[in-house]
Amino acid sequence: MEENVKVVETGNNSKHGENRCPQCGASDVTYNINKKKLVCNYCFTEFDAEDVIGIEKNVENLNEEIRGSGTKDINNNVDDIITLKCGGCGAEVVINTKEAVNARCHWCRSILSINSQIENGAVPDVVLPFDLDKKVAEEKIKAFVEKRKFFAHPIFKREFTTNNIMGVFFPYMLIDANCHGSYSGEGGHVARSYEIVVGKDDDGKEKKETVYDIDVFHIERNFDILIDDLSIESSLDKLNKSNKTKTTNIINSIMPFDTDKCVKYNSNYLAGFTSEKRDVNVGDLEEKVYKELKDVTRHSLNADLKYYDSGVKWEKEELDIKGKQWISAYLPVWLYSYQDTKKVLHYVAVNGRTGEVMGSIPMNKKKLFFISLLIDILIFAFIYYFTNGSDNSGFLVFYLFLIVGPIYYHSKSSKYRNKGARHKYETETKNTITNMKKVDDKKRTLRERSSRSLPGANNYKLDGEKVKVKDSK
Numbered sequence: 001m002e003e004n005v006k007v008v009e010t011g012n013n014s015k016h017g018e019n020r021c022p023q024c025g026a027s028d029v030t031y032n033i034n035k036k037k038l039v040c041n042y043c044f045t046e047f048d049a050e051d052v053i054g055i056e057k058n059v060e061n062l063n064e065e066i067r068g069s070g071t072k073d074i075n076n077n078v079d080d081i082i083t084l085k086c087g088g089c090g091a092e093v094v095i096n097t098k099e100a101v102n103a104r105c106h107w108c109r110s111i112l113s114i115n116s117q118i119e120n121g122a123v124p125d126v127v128l129p130f131d132l133d134k135k136v137a138e139e140k141i142k143a144f145v146e147k148r149k150f151f152a153h154p155i156f157k158r159e160f161t162t163n164n165i166m167g168v169f170f171p172y173m174l175i176d177a178n179c180h181g182s183y184s185g186e187g188g189h190v191a192r193s194y195e196i197v198v199g200k201d202d203d204g205k206e207k208k209e210t211v212y213d214i215d216v217f218h219i220e221r222n223f224d225i226l227i228d229d230l231s232i233e234s235s236l237d238k239l240n241k242s243n244k245t246k247t248t249n250i251i252n253s254i255m256p257f258d259t260d261k262c263v264k265y266n267s268n269y270l271a272g273f274t275s276e277k278r279d280v281n282v283g284d285l286e287e288k289v290y291k292e293l294k295d296v297t298r299h300s301l302n303a304d305l306k307y308y309d310s311g312v313k314w315e316k317e318e319l320d321i322k323g324k325q326w327i328s329a330y331l332p333v334w335l336y337s338y339q340d341t342k343k344v345l346h347y348v349a350v351n352g353r354t355g356e357v358m359g360s361i362p363m364n365k366k367k368l369f370f371i372s373l374l375i376d377i378l379i380f381a382f383i384y385y386f387t388n389g390s391d392n393s394g395f396l397v398f399y400l401f402l403i404v405g406p407i408y409y410h411s412k413s414s415k416y417r418n419k420g421a422r423h424k425y426e427t428e429t430k431n432t433i434t435n436m437k438k439v440d441d442k443k444r445t446l447r448e449r450s451s452r453s454l455p456g457a458n459n460y461k462l463d464g465e466k467v468k469v470k471d472s473k
């Protein structure tokens, strides 16, 4: 671990076992989604959510590196299977912390919980309880699938049911950063556009082309930026968004969550749901996180760079991190999964807070192919009929229209697979820029450019996306 890292104990240091109701002593305390509270199922006492103590709420106050104790490096010698002795009857109850952090004693029905942080990544600092009812999630998933029924694979159509939708808590890291940026480069502004003669065509007519004069400015930006809750998956499986056998990008795309509503971890919030434990450490994510913080900064600056409609080419992007905080969290997702005949696991996922839904549906590719072909044939027949098959220009049009089929094919298959769907962290992460100092000096004009854009413009690039997180274990 690095120097200057302050670890904040977020665990309540309570023992594994029953979380007993202080009123009546029952262990059956679960989260009630309608009341948005933990409720004792025996005496109906309601409990208010607890705040995490010790973590910094105000990003501006961060001037060191703080880490919640739930982000501690995973110790691979710690077994995922934990055996607890039931306090009710003395039976031994096994909890597989890979999938859940509580279990019901099969003898006396007491609920046993994993309460203190174990070094296998199963217990985070905070949890965001479900806000969206299962019924609502089912409706959303049904509606999503309904819109994609026509080309859906017949086996999928037959087998689709919302009965097996699951509530899952996935592991994430939430990162706050208090940074100072000093950026410099060039900005381009289209001063004018006009037509010039570029030669003559065969008939002696002048050929014209639109060109642009671009004013080039030297620009500097010095500023402070506070970035609040950059959220990143902390399981290798979900980080691998180009996975060929699972459509994990779907789960990524339903972010962001309202992470400011996270509460102190209490396993009772997770009772009745499954949870997937974290399997990556802070160190594994550091490079990706730094690049994503820079991406957020770059995109945030664009709001103030509208004048440079040709783009900005940053030559220096120095982002100094004055203070940073890492918190591990469980965030709620309603999930429908389906394995197709080619062994690809498809997901339809609903954000358990915002209700944002995204999915991938296995397709009947043959049907889509034939319908696309049919569209091309019909267009061919139509044009042939109206041109009597003789007019050359008609055939040019025909060749152009031949691409309608392939376009149709691609648009449909992308609607069903949603391969490009992703969380746009660069614009969806909360941030505030203050203390901005600017320099904008006009340097020169590029004349008669055939394109509007400044050569080398890079103010919309994304670097964090490209970082592959490796398995360090």
Ligand SMILES: [Zn+2]
Pocket (backbone or CB within 6 Å): 021, 022, 023, 024, 025, 026, 040, 041, 042, 043, 044, 045
């Ligand atoms: Zn009670």
Ligand SMILES: [Zn+2]
Pocket (backbone or CB within 6 Å): 086, 087, 088, 089, 090, 091, 105, 106, 107, 108, 109, 110
């Ligand atoms: Zn028992």
